[in-house]
Structure formats: C-alpha cells, structure tokens
Amino acid sequence: xxxxxxxxxxxxxxxxxxxxxxxxxxxxxxxxxxxxxxxxxxxxxxxxxxxxxxxxxxxxxxxxxxxxxxxxxxxxxxxxxxxxxxxxxxxxxxxxxxxxxxxxxxxxxxxxxxxxxxxxxxxxxxxxxxxxxxxxxxxxxxxxxxxxxxxxxxxxxxxxxxxxxxxxxxxxxxxxxxxxxxxxxxxxxxxxxxxxxxxxxxxxxxxxxxxxxxxxxxxxxxxxxxxxxxxxxxxxxxxxxxxxxxxxxxxxxxxxxxxxxxxxxxxxxxxxxxxxxxxxxx
Numbered sequence: 001x002x003x004x005x006x007x008x009x010x011x012x013x014x015x016x017x018x019x020x021x022x023x024x025x026x027x028x029x030x031x032x033x034x035x036x037x038x039x040x041x042x043x044x045x046x047x048x049x050x051x052x053x054x055x056x057x058x059x060x061x062x063x064x065x066x067x068x069x070x071x072x073x074x075x076x077x078x079x080x081x082x083x084x085x086x087x088x089x090x091x092x093x094x095x096x097x098x099x100x101x102x103x104x105x106x107x108x109x110x111x112x113x114x115x116x117x118x119x120x121x122x123x124x125x126x127x128x129x130x131x132x133x134x135x136x137x138x139x140x141x142x143x144x145x146x147x148x149x150x151x152x153x154x155x156x157x158x159x160x161x162x163x164x165x166x167x168x169x170x171x172x173x174x175x176x177x178x179x180x181x182x183x184x185x186x187x188x189x190x191x192x193x194x195x196x197x198x199x200x201x202x203x204x205x206x207x208x209x210x211x212x213x214x215x216x217x218x219x220x221x222x223x224x225x226x227x228x229x230x231x232x233x234x235x236x237x238x239x240x241x242x243x244x245x246x247x248x249x250x251x252x253x254x255x256x257x258x259x260x261x262x263x264x265x266x267x268x269x270x271x272x273x274x275x276x277x278x279x280x281x282x
Contacts, residue, residue, distance in 0.1 A: 028108050029081035030065045032280075037070040038088035038096075038125070041116060041250055047257040049086075054255050055265045059273060060280070077103040077111075082280060086114040086250040088125045097132045104133065104242035111242060112279055114250035117143040117156070117179040130244075136187030137235045137246045144180050144231055144248070146199040151176040151269060152261075159270065160233060162194040167282045168236060168245060168275070169193065176269045178260075180249035182231035189237040192245075199229035234275075236282075245279045 036049030044052035049069050057067045068080070077083040078099050092100070103109050113130070115123045123139035130137050146158040159176050163169040169192055182201065185191050233248040253276050255265045267273050 028110075030063075031080045032060055032065050032067045032082040032084065033070060033073070033077055033080040034067065034084045035070050035075070035077075035086065035088065037075060038085075038090040038092065040085075040089065041087035041121060042089055044086075044254075045257070051257055052254050055267045056253050056255075056276065059267070059277070063277070063280075065280075075099065078106070080109075082110045082112065084112045084114070085126070085129065087116045087121050087123075089121070091125045092129055092132075097129065100129060101133060101240070104240045104244070107241045109242035110280065110282065111239075111244045113137075113139075113244065113246045114253070115139040115181050115183075115246070115248050116250055117181050117248075119143075120179070123181060126246075130246075133239050133244070135237055135239055135244060136185055136189030137237055137244065138184040138186075139246065139248065140182045140184060142181045142201045142231075144177070144182055144195055144199055144201050144229070144233070146196055146229075148198050149196045151178075158195050158199055158233075160193050160195055162196065162230060164190070164192050166192055166236070168234070168278045170278055171274055172271045172278070174270045175252065175272050175275050176266075177233060177247075177249040178251035178254075178266050180233055180247075180252075182233060183235045183246055183248055185232060185235050185237075187237075189235055191232040191235050193234035194230040194232055197228065197230050199231060201227055201229075201231065243282060245282070247275075 034049055034053060060067050075096060083103055104111060113126055115126055118141035123141055126139045143156060144158050145155045147155050149159045151157040151159055156179050157176060159174050161174045163172050236245045251266050252272050253267050
C-alpha cells in the first residue's frame, strides 16, 4: 500500500512539473539564439559572431543558458526563448520577419536589437523589423559624441549615467557605448537610458556650414554642425506576448576583437554586462 501511495505521489509531482513548464506562460526556455547569417555588421568586421560574442556566450552559459548561432542551427527564432539581432546588413525576408513575429507571439519571449553608428552602418534593416512588428522604437542614423563623458578619452565612446527606473536598469550606475546611434520612441515604447546633455551628433542631412534652427549648436571640426543631447540610447517595448529591448550599439556587449583596450572586453566595461543580464531577466 505504501509503495502504491509513493508511486502515485511521484506521478503527481512529475505531472505537475511537466504541466507547469508547458502551461505556465511565464516559463521561458533558457535558450538564446544569436543572428549571424544576415552579414551582421559585415560579419562582425570579419571576426565572426562566435568570436565577437565569445565572452557574452560564456556569461550566458554560466547562468544556465544554451547559446546558439543561426549559422549553426538555422534561422528559427520561434524555437528559442531569446533572440539577439545585431546590426544586420542583409535585410530580413518576408519569411524571416514572419518567424520573428511568431517568436514574439509566445509568452514573455525577449527580442534584443542592437544597432550601430552611422555611416559605418545603416540601421534601416533594424527599422524594417521594428516596423513589421508595429513597434514604436526607431534606430536613427547618427553618431553620438561626448567630449566630457566618455570612455578612454574617446569622444565617440560616450558613457551613460542617466537611467529611467526599470528592471532593465536595476543596479546600473554607468555604461559605456563603443560608438552608438540614438533611438526615437513613440506609442507604447519607452526610453530607458539617455546620454548627457552635452553629448552631440551630426545629422547626416546637415552639411558643414549650415545651421539647425532652434537647437543648441556646436561646431565639430571633423563633422560640421552638430545638435546637442541628451539622446535616447536604450529603449524597450512590450509587443504581442513578448518584449523588445533596443540598444544603439552592438559592440557594448562584445569582445574586444579589435585590440582597442589594454585588457578585458567591451562587455566588462563599467556596467555593460549587468545591462545585458538585466535585459535577459526582465
């Protein structure tokens, strides 16, 4: 009799565990897919996605996540809990966009979109994805500079300390963007982080020697007339049953494949790693 009861209890426990994983809409598979098959940021400057995101992969694996790249497993974001898209140079096809939409139709899935600065990268392909999804987030084609708040005394590596209270920004005091564009938000989208008030940019349509009426202007000898900040660099939005987080820079979470730093990786600078962890945990 006791044996029978124990077997019944065991079966009930197993059924409970299985049903909770299948039926609970908040249980998200601990699987991350990174897109590296759309010539992302020119094949990550020739270094490849696995090298570019080597440290990030290790961090996620240490947290219990499985990390895959589309070059190895194919383009099937709908089969994963998290999907990272960094600066695709090749546009998404209609079938690709439908798969991303199917991904976000599943409960609490996270789409992480990473842009880059103009003119190195044209963010139009990211905006096409966002437009298809009906998002209020837009990546602008700009290059933000900050002569006072930057990392390694490089004015196009702006540091950010202005955060909106949100789970994605919990515990952050400063992040460093390794060349970034700005974001615009509308509708249900919301800004999470801003550059400083003395940051500035050069809109691609303004020519040297022209003026931007109504703006605080600075003259940058390299780029011509610029417009002052602050500028949005991190934004988020709930779409369908999932969530989207956008960051103006892909290199913020990368390895230093370029040898730009004396030691460490871009991911390790300031609170960059914590920002990504917060995005995953949101």
